[in-house]
Amino acid sequence: MSTKHFRSLLILCILVLPGTLVTGQSKKITLDKIYRGHTFSARAVRGINSMNDGRHYSISNRGTTIDIHSYKNGEKTATIFDAKDYDEITGFNSYSFSANEQLILLTTKTEPVYRRSFKAEYHLYDIRNERLHPLSKKGKQQLAALSGDNRHAAFVRENNIYIVDLAAMTEQQITFDGKKNEIINGAPDWVYEEEFGFADGFKWSPDGKRIAFYRFDERKVRDFFMTIFGDLYPEAYEFKYPKAGEQNSDVTIHVYDMETGKTTHLDVGTAEDFYIPRIKWTNDPEVLSVIWLNRLQNHVKVLHANALDGSSETVYEEMNDKYISEATDEMITYLSDNESFLLISEKDGYFHFYLHNFISGATIPVTTGDYDIGALIGVDQERNVLYYTSYEVDPTQLHLFSIRFDGSDKTKLSLGPGSYTASFSKTFDYYIMSHSNANTPPVYELYNRKGKLIRLLEDNARLKKTAEEHGFARVEFMKVPTRSGQLLNGYMIKPADFDPQKEYPLFMYVYGGPESQKAIEKWYGRMPWFQMLVQEGYIVACVDNRGTNGRGESFRKSTYMQLGKLETIDQVEAATYLGDLPYIDKERIGIFGWSYGGFMTGLCMTRGNGLFKMGIAVAPVTNWRYYDTVYTERFMRTPQENPEGYDDNSPINFAGKLRGKLLLIHGTADDNVHYQNSIDFASALVGANKQFEMQFYPNTNHGIYGGNTTYHLYTRMTDFIKENL
16 A cells, blocks of 8 residues: 555544634643642542442542432432541541441551552441441551451451451451461462452452462562662562563462361362462352463363362363453353353453353353453343443443343443443442543433433533633544554544644654553543643644554454564554654654553664654563563463564664663662663663663652652653653
């Protein structure tokens, strides 16, 4: 296809919409307003919990009260807890009810550990006598959870599990071998928490008589050290981190019986190297469901384990020539017939729902078609209806649907373009739907089961007005053609006073990692910064390359075994053709990305043949050999099996080809993408006599935040852009 044809097609693909949401004089968007005044922060309806009666729901009011509202009209009917009435706490971070809704477990004074894990002081509030008790007085706890029979709570402290008798408020230790960097009971190790996405490593049985729990033996996993600065002699922080191709923890599953005090070791297979990404109880309180995954992550099994004798059987099995994507909580949902579960699988090339009968072995599809479903939202077993999000309308939008178990009566519940989700009452007679799009901040609305709007809960009208007053430009979605024949989804933001006769510098934002998605109709927290750059005269664009989500397995897994190769080709081609647009100055194209996006920025700056005048790589992976086993090997296999895939796409190995101005940014205490990545890339750049700039943030993790850090970071990046683009 000729260059001229590609350019013409690209111009036609861009949706020509008004360049701004408002006309006239606009207020100036500033970093102070964004990161200090929080002028553009969206309000949310937080802590929504349906009550057992299905007629009321509770919400958290800024972590100080728990209020009860009526689904029928949305009005508040009661306040059942108010922190100001008690001296013990000033507020709470989260809360949960006991099964009988007589007790509330409050999480207070949280202290982060890693991305999802934290230590906290938990308090138990008894609604009946309005008394507040600390769950334990012997030190902070993790993962506190109430039993289904309302009699006990369990938590983890210092890698062991404890049980609290709620009547006597006494605690009992049930595991004794927990030790930092050796044995973990009841919580995941670092790599499970980060890559399998959970922090709770134990589960109460439905009847409250047993606790199933993970035990991680980390002793064979190599240590990683981070230096924590601030004292005369800095502290060496040590934790277990399995890098690609290295030894993982040995994982076993156990069940503790409350009545006998016996702990049973479950049989989950004889293979030496495997993962258990999830455990959950079936509806039978004596049968635990265990999801088993081999190390290559292309073979998954669902096991049913007998909690009494530890025996197990395989009730579902699936293999893939690349990898299994959906080994999470949503993969299986047990139904009340006690013989089937709802399954999510991409075995037909797209993510879809299936009904699997684990007695007969029969599997039948619920949803079908050339589109991916997004997430399971709820299952109404009384009416045999499931609620879910789907990319069926467009890969850049997530709409809300309902469908019957037999695939009939599919109904789209969402309205205009955007991304939707919902929270249903326990009887599924009501739901709170939240949605946003790239030009509209989040809206929260209460509906009944028939789809009738009952009440607007929050529309962020203040933020919308503020955005209009500051001249937020319209985000325009587009399709970008490439030589591979793919049309890539993207968006562009032009200045409010856009003049097609002028040429503008182009600033591209990239993430680009496997199963990610940035070009989607959704309100983003980073959008105000992009809007500030647009107000300064830049055009901002983002394009989702091959390997990203919402477009089926073939597109999603096209980057398998060679992370970075096709993604870089796509980003370079997208920048090339955007640069050919008459209003883009092709000599002034910059790129910015964080984490995987930092990796992509490094590759584009070294392998982009000078197309990018400047780049900012924040917390970048620079060699996949440095990253963890679970994530990296899922997409690359091990370095021993695939050395070329690792080395042929490492920015470190192409440092000598750097062209343009590069800013490397990293937190020195990044437990996820280690500071080592930027240091070794910097060493390679020095060795190649390539000049670059570097900004480090002491004692900050992968998110680089806390105190004045965020403001400082975005000031640094903004200044670099203005100086070099």
